[in-house]
Amino acid sequence: MHIIDRRLNPGSKSLENRQRFLRRAKALVQDAVKKSSQDRDIRDVLEGGEVSIPVDGMHEPRFRREGGTRDMVLPGNKKFVEGDILPRSGESRRKASGPGEGDGEDAFRFVLSRDEFVDLFLDDLELPDLAKRKLAEAESVGLRRAGYAMSGSPANLSVNRTVRLALARRVALQRPRPEAIARLEAELADCDDTRRIELLAEIETLKGKVRRIPFIDPIDIRYRRFETVPKPIAQAVMFCLMDVSGSMSEHMKDLAKRFYMLLYVFLTRRYRHVEIVFIRHTDRAEEVDEDTFFHGPASGGTLVSSALQAMHEIVRSRFRATDWNIYAAQASDGDNSTSDSDAVSRLLTDKLLPVSQFFAYLEVSEAGGSTFDMPDSSLWTLYQRLRADGAPLSVRKVSERSEIFPVFHDLFQRRRKQEKAAP
Amino acid sequence: MTCTAGRLFMGADWDFQTLQGIHDACEQIARSELGLEFYPNQIEVITAEQMLDAYSSVGMPLFYKHCSFGKHFAHQEASYRKGLMGLAYEIVINSSPCISYLMEENTATMQTLVIAHAAFGHNHFFRNNYLFKQWTDAEGILDYLDFAKSYVAQCEERYGRLAVERTLDAAHALMSHGIDRYPGKKKLDLRAEEKRAGDRRSHEESVFNDLWRTVPTGPVKSPELLNTERRRKLLGLPQENLLYFLEKTAPRLQPWQREVLRIVRHIAQYFYPQSQTKVMNEGTATYVHYRIMTRLHERGQISDGNFLEFLQSHTNVVFQPDFDDQRFSGFNPYALGFAMMQDIERIVANPDDEDREWFPDIAGTGDAMAVLRDIWANYRDESFISQFLSPRLMRRLRIFHLHDDPAESAGISVDAIHNERGYRRVRSELARQYDVGFIDPNIEVFDVDLSGDRRLMLRHSVVKGAQLNEADATRVLQHLADLWSYDVSLVEADGTDTILKEYMVSPRALAAAA
Numbered sequence: 001m002h003i004i005d006r007r008l009n010p011g012s013k014s015l016e017n018r019q020r021f022l023r024r025a026k027a028l029v030q031d032a033v034k035k036s037s038q039d040r041d042i043r044d045v046l047e048g049g050e051v052s053i054p055v056d057g058m059h060e061p062r063f064r065r066e067g068g069t070r071d072m073v074l075p076g077n078k079k080f081v082e083g084d085i086l087p088r089s090g091e092s093r094r095k096a097s098g099p100g101e102g103d104g105e106d107a108f109r110f111v112l113s114r115d116e117f118v119d120l121f122l123d124d125l126e127l128p129d130l131a132k133r134k135l136a137e138a139e140s141v142g143l144r145r146a147g148y149a150m151s152g153s154p155a156n157l158s159v160n161r162t163v164r165l166a167l168a169r170r171v172a173l174q175r176p177r178p179e180a181i182a183r184l185e186a187e188l189a190d191c192d193d194t195r196r197i198e199l200l201a202e203i204e205t206l207k208g209k210v211r212r213i214p215f216i217d218p219i220d221i222r223y224r225r226f227e228t229v230p231k232p233i234a235q236a237v238m239f240c241l242m243d244v245s246g247s248m249s250e251h252m253k254d255l256a257k258r259f260y261m262l263l264y265v266f267l268t269r270r271y272r273h274v275e276i277v278f279i280r281h282t283d284r285a286e287e288v289d290e291d292t293f294f295h296g297p298a299s300g301g302t303l304v305s306s307a308l309q310a311m312h313e314i315v316r317s318r319f320r321a322t323d324w325n326i327y328a329a330q331a332s333d334g335d336n337s338t339s340d341s342d343a344v345s346r347l348l349t350d351k352l353l354p355v356s357q358f359f360a361y362l363e364v365s366e367a368g369g370s371t372f373d374m375p376d377s378s379l380w381t382l383y384q385r386l387r388a389d390g391a392p393l394s395v396r397k398v399s400e401r402s403e404i405f406p407v408f409h410d411l412f413q414r415r416r417k418q419e420k421a422a423p
Numbered sequence: 424m425t426c427t428a429g430r431l432f433m434g435a436d437w438d439f440q441t442l443q444g445i446h447d448a449c450e451q452i453a454r455s456e457l458g459l460e461f462y463p464n465q466i467e468v469i470t471a472e473q474m475l476d477a478y479s480s481v482g483m484p485l486f487y488k489h490c491s492f493g494k495h496f497a498h499q500e501a502s503y504r505k506g507l508m509g510l511a512y513e514i515v516i517n518s519s520p521c522i523s524y525l526m527e528e529n530t531a532t533m534q535t536l537v538i539a540h541a542a543f544g545h546n547h548f549f550r551n552n553y554l555f556k557q558w559t560d561a562e563g564i565l566d567y568l569d570f571a572k573s574y575v576a577q578c579e580e581r582y583g584r585l586a587v588e589r590t591l592d593a594a595h596a597l598m599s600h601g602i603d604r605y606p607g608k609k610k611l612d613l614r615a616e617e618k619r620a621g622d623r624r625s626h627e628e629s630v631f632n633d634l635w636r637t638v639p640t641g642p643v644k645s646p647e648l649l650n651t652e653r654r655r656k657l658l659g660l661p662q663e664n665l666l667y668f669l670e671k672t673a674p675r676l677q678p679w680q681r682e683v684l685r686i687v688r689h690i691a692q693y694f695y696p697q698s699q700t701k702v703m704n705e706g707t708a709t710y711v712h713y714r715i716m717t718r719l720h721e722r723g724q725i726s727d728g729n730f731l732e733f734l735q736s737h738t739n740v741v742f743q744p745d746f747d748d749q750r751f752s753g754f755n756p757y758a759l760g761f762a763m764m765q766d767i768e769r770i771v772a773n774p775d776d777e778d779r780e781w782f783p784d785i786a787g788t789g790d791a792m793a794v795l796r797d798i799w800a801n802y803r804d805e806s807f808i809s810q811f812l813s814p815r816l817m818r819r820l821r822i823f824h825l826h827d828d829p830a831e832s833a834g835i836s837v838d839a840i841h842n843e844r845g846y847r848r849v850r851s852e853l854a855r856q857y858d859v860g861f862i863d864p865n866i867e868v869f870d871v872d873l874s875g876d877r878r879l880m881l882r883h884s885v886v887k888g889a890q891l892n893e894a895d896a897t898r899v900l901q902h903l904a905d906l907w908s909y910d911v912s913l914v915e916a917d918g919t920d921t922i923l924k925e926y927m928v929s930p931r932a933l934a935a936a937a
Binding site for chain 1: 439442443446447450463464465466467468469470473475476479488489490491492493494496497498500501520524527588592595596598599600743744745746747748751754820821822823824825826827828829830833834835836837838839840841842844845849852853855856863864866883885886887888889890891892894895896898899902
């Protein structure tokens with residue numbers, strides 16, 4: 001008998017089957033993910049979890065029979081005797097329990113892992129056109145081996161290849177081997193005169209041949225050749241700018257946070273390495289850690305340009321636009337002192353927008369506050385004006401938690417061809 | 424004061440040394456006291472996740488990839504996580520060596536139970552039952568599965584995942600109709616054929632009587648009818664193994680598609696005996712583990728506490744709820760099988776008059792194990808129940824028979840109960856429920872319109888008015904038509920040849936192009 005411990009075997013043997021199943025049921029699962037994300041917190045949504053899809057979509061048909069006369073043999077007879085007729089009250093009971101059972105049957109429930117969930121969740125989103133164009137330009141260059149060349153720098157000399165070619169040439173031209181000469185010279189030591197003359201002449205020709213055919217010729221030399229290939233940048237930095245002046249309530253901060261989270265998850269799907277920079281501002285800006293960003297108390301006036309200035313400085317000092325994909329999301333209630341407008345627009349159009357892939361402005365407001373009744377805020381008006389001038393800004397208003405995902409989805413939705421062509 | 428010298432283990436913990444000891448102790452009892460014969464054992468310890476993996480690929484250790492297994496896995500994982508479903512303690516594979524999977528979280532008692540149950544009970548049954556001997560090749564199955572897996576993977580690489588998946592979908596839909604139910608007639612070779620023809624001739628010569636010439640024969644068959652008969656004979660019709668028929672005769676299948684159909688067919692065939700012997704297989708294993716555990720306890724190799732733990736899970740396994748119980752979902756094969764085997768043991772050892780009347784062959788013969796071994800080797804569920812379900816057991820389980828005729832408006836009639844008048848009827852009716860011939864709808868390839876549009880004609884012989892579920896039947900026929908690549912029709916006819924319903928399906932364009 002053998003006992004084998006299989007516990008150490010690699011697990012997830014049916015991972016591939018599972019992926020096949022998800023691929024097959026993709027449309028259905030995606031619908032289910034969307035539906036379940038509507039009534040869940042974003043934090044929970046991204047945790048994955050159970051979804052249910054209509055069982056019809058993945059049905060595996062078989063020849064099945066139904067109806068007809070049925071014979072049943074059952075255990076546990078209590079009081080029946082042969083010939084009894086049982087009224088079909090059982091029918092109605094079965095029917096009553098039918099739908100309840102049927103629900104379970106109609107919906108096929110299973111658990112998605114976090115990764116699977118996020119994949120499906122973000123599947124029809126992509127980086128906006130603007131970002132893609134920028135991305136194409138902002139490629140770095142890498143080197144790749146590409147065969148051998150006749151010329152190159154000594155550092156790239158390929159010894160292997162060179163010696164091989166030299167050997168081939170020497171063999172082809174029949175360059176005498178040193179051993180052959182040594183053998184003749186040994187013979188020279190003890191032989192008669194006539195033979196000596198012959199040998200001397202032979203050795204002379206051989207030596208001459210050795211001189212004429214060099215061990216390594218310049219035509220043998222090969223260098224390793226490298227080609228430059230464009231390499232897309234695989235790292236991104238995400239700037240979170242937020243107004244933390246007294247007018248921002250907890251609710252507004254919460255909305256902003258949710259938006260940042262989505263953006264972060266989205267970016268981590270697209271880039272290998274994502275950094276986050278938190279900049280909060282009142283009438284002056286500072287870079288803070290996450291906790292302080294969302295929870296640290298601060299008060300003061302509002303000067304948006306200070307935050308933009310801070311971002312600009314950080315970009316200049318730490319994130320060169322050629323190496324990093326820069327994303328920025330600004331959240332604010334829209335208050336800004338009117339005198340600041342010029343500075344803001346100048347900073348944005350001259351400094352920040354040219355280097356960033358994407359700049360979103362999210363105007364948050366109190367829950368229930370209709371966005372239509374109130375006059376547009378000063379920042380909103382300013383950004384609208386900039387947009388009208390052609391600045392690549394994305395601006396949205398949000399007042400409810402449930403609007404966050406639709407707004408996000410709307411910003412990054414994969415555009416169809418004609419829409420792409422339109423703007 | 425307890426004597427612990429001979430104990431196999433203490434408490435609930437176990438290690439591989441313990442498993443080895445348990446196995447050896449069980450083997451000794453199984454061989455010498457129960458007289459079992461089994462394949463060599465291979466015991467594999469696995470985790471819950473691996474158990475779920477095994478579940479979703481029909482319990483086999485290696486299997487080709489297909490999304491339907493992923494679907495089952497997802498579903499079972501979900502219900503396992505929610506606690507709706509417990510996992511089996513073991514899975515055993517009909518192969519040589521016989522592989523038993525044990526869950527790592529079983530206690531030592533449970534491992535003993537599982538080893539006795541799977542590694543000896545099931546193992547003996549697999550090795551000796553005639554159905555398994557006839558239909559499965561225990562030595563070859565793992566190699567075959569390995570071949571199947573790599574072949575399907577190769578096909579996917581070569582012909583694209585989509586095409587392979589579509590073929591497998593279709594084959595899976597027809598899987599229940601890809602089984603040879605009867606060992607086929609052996610084709611005679613030329614020499615045997617000649618010999619038979621000669622024998623026939625000499626027989627005719629020896630019994631020649633001119634009088635026969637004057638006896639009127641039946642009506643002369645028309646040439647058309649003869650033609651049809653010849654064609655049907657050439658195609659081997661009627662043919663109930665739909666997958667086999669497609670594999671051999673579907674006109675436009677690629678060679679690899681035929682091989683895939685063949686793989687699915689072989690696997691269906693491999694599981695065919697298991698579906699026919701659920702009650703016997705589980706009954707055997709349960710009976711064997713009960714005997715072995717009891718012996719171990721008698722010998723003092725397991726403690727009283729561990730034996731109680733065993734009894735608790737044993738009674739859970741053989742629990743049979745009544746029909747009006749919430750938990751009722753048909754007969755529990757473990758319970759029915761175990762009860763019948765115990766009953767047989769009693770009949771053999773100390774029968775009463777009723778037993779002598781009902782089972783004259785085995786009553787009082789004395790050697791229960793010999794009788795049981797013979798039964799395990801030579802019966803399947805249907806024949807086992809129809810011959811060995813005793814009146815006493817029917818009374819104990821209080822079995823009765825209901826007849827539900829939709830045409831009868833008054834209600835469901837109680838046809839027979841566990842009394843003198845009813846024993847035989849209840850028993851044969853219960854046996855019928857385990858007869859595969861009645862479980863699967865009887866669908867045959869009836870004919871092919873070779874001179875016309877190559878339509879494949881199927882026929883469903885309706886039994887007791889149960890027709891096919893329309894939505895499902897259409898879908899399966901769609902798959903069938905895709906494989907056949909021409910139209911497929913199905914008629915449902917009852918015993919009097921009245922056509923009840925007709926289906927007609929054309930292949931999808933995609934499949935024809937593939």
